[in-house]
Amino acid sequence: xxxxxxxxxxxxxxxxLAFGIGLSALSLxxxxxxxxxxxxxxxQPYAVYSLAENQTIEITEHGHTxxxxxxxxxxxxxxxxxxxxxxxxxxxxxxxxxxxxxxxxKVMVEITGGEEEFDAISN
Amino acid sequence: xxxxTNRSGHNRRTQKTRLLAIGAMFACLALIFSYIEAIIPFNxxxxxxxxxxxxxxxxxxxxxxxxxxAFTINCIRILVAGxxxxxAFGAVYSLAGGVLSFLVMWGLKKTNLFSMAGxxxxxxxxxxxxxxxxxxxxxxxxxxxxxxxxxMFSGLASGIMIGVVACVIDSRVPKQLFR
Numbered sequence: 672x673x674x675x676x677x678x679x680x681x682x683x684x685x686x687x688l689a690f691g692i693g694l695s696a697l698s699l700x701x702x703x704x705x706x707x708x709x710x711x712x713x714x715q716p717y718a719v720y721s722l723a724e725n726q727t728i729e730i731t732e733h734g735h736t737x738x739x740x741x742x743x744x745x746x747x748x749x750x751x752x753x754x755x756x757x758x759x760x761x762x763x764x765x766x767x768x769x770x771x772x773x774x775x776x777k778v779m780v781e782i783t784g785g786e787e788e789f790d791a792i793s794n
Numbered sequence: 795x796x797x798x799t800n801r802s803g804h805n806r807r808t809q810k811t812r813l814l815a816i817g818a819m820f821a822c823l824a825l826i827f828s829y830i831e832a833i834i835p836f837n838x839x840x841x842x843x844x845x846x847x848x849x850x851x852x853x854x855x856x857x858x859x860x861x862x863x864a865f866t867i868n869c870i871r872i873l874v875a876g877x878x879x880x881x882a883f884g885a886v887y888s889l890a891g892g893v894l895s896f897l898v899m900w901g902l903k904k905t906n907l908f909s910m911a912g913x914x915x916x917x918x919x920x921x922x923x924x925x926x927x928x929x930x931x932x933x934x935x936x937x938x939x940x941x942x943x944x945x946m947f948s949g950l951a952s953g954i955m956i957g958v959v960a961c962v963i964d965s966r967v968p969k970q971l972f973r
Contacts (some may be wrong), residue, residue: 675961679905680912687919687950695943774929775883 708746710739711779722746722765722782735776746780748773809973816971817855817863824851824871825878832879843948846918846956848875852896853914853960858972861900868892887925894924910964911957918953919946 710717712732720728720741727749728739737758738750745763748771758773770781827848848871856864872892876885898920902913922945929941 675909676911677907677909679907680909680915683908683912683916684950684954687915687946691943691946691950694946772929774932777932 707783708739708741709781709783711781713777719783730778732778733776735778737773737776737778739780746771746782748778748780751776751778813859813863813972817859817867820851820855820859820863821867821870821874824848824867825874827851828871828875829879832875843945844952846921846952849895849914849917849921849953849956850960850963853899853910853917853957854964854967856896856899856903856913857910857964858967858969861896864900865896868896887928890928891921891924894927895921909957910961911954914957914960915950915953918949918951918956920949922946922949 706722708720708722710719710728710730712730717730717732718728720726722741722744725742726740728741730737730739736750736752737748740747740749745765747763748758748761751758751773753773753775755775758771758778761771764771764780764782767782770779772779825848827850831845831847851871852864852868855867869889869892872885872888876882876888880888895917899913899917902908902916908916923942926942926945
C-alpha cells in the first residue's frame with residue numbers, strides 16, 4: 672500500500688523527528704522554577720512582578736484588555752478580550768523559559784529568574 | 795504548411811486556456827478547503843496546529859501543472875482566504891508559511907529523491923516554521939521558538955497525512971486533464 676514512500680522520505684522523517692525531540696528536550700529540561708514574572712506589551716518591557724505574591728494584574732493597552740493572575744507560584748492569563756483565546760487556554764506556567772503569548776493583543780508573559788543567575792555567577 | 799502551424803498554434807493556445815481554467819478551479823478548491831478548515835473545530839488547544847488540507851491542492855498542482863501554477867494558486871488561496879475568513883492579520887502568517895513551504899516543497903521535488911509524502915511532510919514543517927518567523931517578528935521576541943517543537947511534530951504528522959492522501963488522489967486524477 673505504501674510503496675510510493677522512498678528511502679529519502681524515511682531519512683528526512685527521522686531527521687526532522689530527531690530535531691523536534693532534541694528541541695523539545697532542550698526546552699523542557701533547561702527550565703527551572705522561576706521567580707519573576709515579566710510582562711511585555713508590543714515587544715517592549717511592561718512590568719516585572721514577583722511569582723511569590725498572589726495577585727491579579729490588569730493590562731489595558733491599545734484598547735485591549737488582558738488579565739494575568741499570579742497564584743501559588745504559577746501564572747496564567749485569566750482573561751483576554753482577544754478572539755482566539757489561545758493565551759487563556761494555555762493554562763498555568765511556572766518555569767523559566769515558559770511563556771504565554773497573546774498574539775492578537777501583543778501581550779507576552781514570561782518567567783525569568785531562578786537558578787539561571789547562579790549559572791551566570793559560576794561561569 | 796500553413797494549416798499545420800496554425801493548428802499547432804491553436805492547440806497550444808487551447809492548452810494554455812485549459813490550464814488557466816483548471817488553475818482557477820484549483821484555486822477555488824483550495825479556497826473551499828481553507829473554508830472547511832476554518833469551520834471544523836479541529837483545534838487541539840495548541841496554537842497553529844492545523845490540518846492543512848488546502849495543501850493537497852497545491853501539491854497536486856505542483857506535480858501536474860508546474861511550480862508557477864502551484865505558487866499562484868497558493869497565493870490566491872491565502873489572500874482570498876485571508877480576506878474572507880482569517881482576517882488580514884492571519885493572511886500575513888499564512889503567506890509567510892505558504893511561501894516558505896512552497897519553496898521547500900519545490901526544492902525537494904526538484905531533487906527527485908522524495909515521494910509526495912516526503913515533500914508534503916517537509917512542506918508542513920516549513921509552513922509552521924514560516925508562521926513562527928512572522929509571529930516572533932511581530933512580538934519581536936525569539937522566545938516564540940519555544941513553540942517550535944510542538945508545531946514541528948504537528949507539521950510532520952499533518953504533512954505525512956496530506957502527502958499520503960495526495961499520492962492516492964494523484965494516481966486517480968486523469969492526467970490528460972493537464973495536457
